[in-house]
Amino acid sequence: MLVASILISQFYLVCAAPAPAALGGPGLQLVQEPKSFANSTESVPDGVVMMHLECVEKVFADEVVQSWNLDGTSSDEQLKVIADRMNNRLTYYTVNVSIGSPPQYFPVQVDTGSSDLWVPSNTLMFDGFDTGASSTFRYVNSPFEIQYVKDAAKGFWGIDTVSLQDKFTVTDQQFGIATDAPGCEIGIFGIGLAGSESTDEVYANFPQSLVDQGLINKNVYSMYLNDLHSKQATILFGGTDKAHHGELATLPLVSKKAFQVNMSNISVNDKKLLREPMPVLLDSGTSLVYLPEKQVKAIAKSYGAKFNPSLSMYLIDEHDLARKKPNGLDFTFGDVTINVPHEELFWPLSWFTLQSSPYYVMTVMPSNYSMDYVILGDSFLRSAYVTYDLDKHEIQIGQNIITTNSEIVPLYPDNPQ
Numbered sequence: 503m504l505v506a507s508i509l510i511s512q513f514y515l516v517c518a519a520p521a522p523a524a525l526g527g528p529g530l531q532l533v534q535e536p537k538s539f540a541n542s543t544e545s546v547p548d549g550v551v552m553m554h555l556e557c558v559e560k561v562f563a564d565e566v567v568q569s570w571n572l573d574g575t576s577s578d579e580q581l582k583v584i585a586d587r588m589n590n591r592l593t594y595y596t597v598n599v600s601i602g603s604p605p606q607y608f609p610v611q612v613d614t615g616s617s618d619l620w621v622p623s624n625t626l627m628f629d630g631f632d633t634g635a636s637s638t639f640r641y642v643n644s645p646f647e648i649q650y651v652k653d654a655a656k657g658f659w660g661i662d663t664v665s666l667q668d669k670f671t672v673t674d675q676q677f678g679i680a681t682d683a684p685g686c687e688i689g690i691f692g693i694g695l696a697g698s699e700s701t702d703e704v705y706a707n708f709p710q711s712l713v714d715q716g717l718i719n720k721n722v723y724s725m726y727l728n729d730l731h732s733k734q735a736t737i738l739f740g741g742t743d744k745a746h747h748g749e750l751a752t753l754p755l756v757s758k759k760a761f762q763v764n765m766s767n768i769s770v771n772d773k774k775l776l777r778e779p780m781p782v783l784l785d786s787g788t789s790l791v792y793l794p795e796k797q798v799k800a801i802a803k804s805y806g807a808k809f810n811p812s813l814s815m816y817l818i819d820e821h822d823l824a825r826k827k828p829n830g831l832d833f834t835f836g837d838v839t840i841n842v843p844h845e846e847l848f849w850p851l852s853w854f855t856l857q858s859s860p861y862y863v864m865t866v867m868p869s870n871y872s873m874d875y876v877i878l879g880d881s882f883l884r885s886a887y888v889t890y891d892l893d894k895h896e897i898q899i900g901q902n903i904i905t906t907n908s909e910i911v912p913l914y915p916d917n918p919q
């Protein structure tokens with residue numbers, strides 16, 4: 503069955519394109535998806551390139567991949583906490599999973615907005631999943647299909663062993679193998695609510711399997727997305743890291759199917775932009791923030807960003823931005839306010855064009871680009887520490903504290919956190 507959250511998420515799924523080696527130095531390349539959205543490249547002035555925020559990848563030249571140790575996770579209790587470094591690709595996050603026996607490795611995009619794990623088949627992609635090479639693979643007799651707004655990923659379902667870091671292993675995990683996934687080059691790690699899978703019959707998705715097979719105590723995970731410039735982010739299945747947040751607000755989900763909660767306020771320079779609570783979707787599979795046009799306009803006005811009709815986006819000149827010394831945006835949930843700094847709200851246009859430009863693009867977009875769903879994606883989530891409780895259908899949210907310290911604790915079904 504298809505739910506709205508899956509649709510939304512799929513709409514924004516970023517399909518990774520490998521970084522062209524020729525690009526050289528660090529930068530961000532926006533891989534333009536010509537078949538999507540309108541097509542107004544022609545009217546864009548010099549130095550400005552039409553961009554579609556779908557396929558974004560950070561290119562790190564000479565990247566030094568440092569080993570990532572979770573301090574103090576060696577105790578038995580803490581071994582129950584599954585921590586996995588995610589590869590911060592700037593506007594979306596991937597994690598490596600291995601599937602099968604012997605293991606085949608895949609980077610997959612972490613997505614709280616959908617509930618299925620799927621990887622490309624080797625008939626679709628050279629390094630896709632080879633069912634014949636896994637001695638533990640079994641077919642599930644039903645077709646796999648996730649509907650996109652424009653396309654669909656299709657294939658078949660299978661069951662196999664799935665592992666994180668070759669260490670945290672679940673057996674008999676159902677997952678999709680895509681034989682057709684237009685535009686996508688990596689799979690998706692949908693870790694959304696159990697019961698929202700795109701199947702007729704409910705199966706235990708990966709987070710649920712971790713609980714069922716005793717690797718964690720409770721179907722809950724916390725995400726620490728670090729900051730915009732960091733390569734390392736963390737997901738903790740079954741636990742939380744107390745060093746990474748201050749006060750938390752606990753919010754019930756508005757929907758049983760999606761991580762949607764009531765936001766009570768948005769404010770910019772102490773000006774309140776919401777009259778009443780607004781349901782928002784917290785979606786790691788979405789890169790940016792999508793708000794109703796009214797609020798977007800108010801935010802742009804407050805910063806002095808100007809609407810550029812060719813781009814259909816708000817731009818601001820670097821001098822104007824520097825002169826304003828902006829405070830960022832405040833998002834309030836219950837008693838807790840999350841401040842999103844202006845570095846997340848305005849990104850240099852040059853990241854997308856790889857040419858120098860005096861302009862910055864506002865990353866808060868009107869929700870007519872997101873089927874009118876109000877979505878807080880990664881450019882908001884990096885400023886928040888969020889614990890997603892899939893059992894109690896609630897989230898906890900607080901300001902993210904950027905630190906190399908950690909204080910990871912496991913969570914149990916009955917503890918109040």
Ligand SMILES: *[C@@H]1O[C@H](CO)[C@@H](O)[C@H](O)[C@H]1NC(C)=O
Nearest residue numbers: 536537538539540541542543
């Ligand atoms: C985009 O521009 C190309 C080249 O001018 C044209 O062939 C194509 O039909 C346009 N697509 C849309 C959606 O307007």
Ligand SMILES: *[C@@H]1O[C@H](CO)[C@@H](O)[C@H](O)[C@H]1NC(C)=O
Nearest residue numbers: 567587588589596597598609
């Ligand atoms: C995933 O695996 C690739 C290949 O081994 C490695 O380069 C990359 O750093 C890994 N990423 C993460 C997040 O572990």
Ligand SMILES: *[C@@H]1O[C@H](CO)[C@@H](O)[C@H](O)[C@H]1NC(C)=O
Nearest residue numbers: 754755756757764778779780
């Ligand atoms: C969300 O806000 C609406 C409008 O104020 C309210 O009716 C609803 O009960 C709230 N839902 C939750 C889950 O807080």
Ligand SMILES: *[C@@H]1O[C@H](CO)[C@@H](O)[C@H](O)[C@H]1NC(C)=O
Nearest residue numbers: 766767768769772773774834
């Ligand atoms: C909303 O933000 C304004 C400005 O920061 C603040 O004065 C007000 O108390 C906030 N309201 C709520 C309901 O959080």
Ligand SMILES: *[C@@H]1O[C@H](CO)[C@@H](O)[C@H](O)[C@H]1NC(C)=O
Nearest residue numbers: 539795811814815868870871
């Ligand atoms: C959204 O609204 C803006 C402003 O009204 C418009 O320029 C833009 O084309 C719209 N985008 C979509 C996808 O409808």
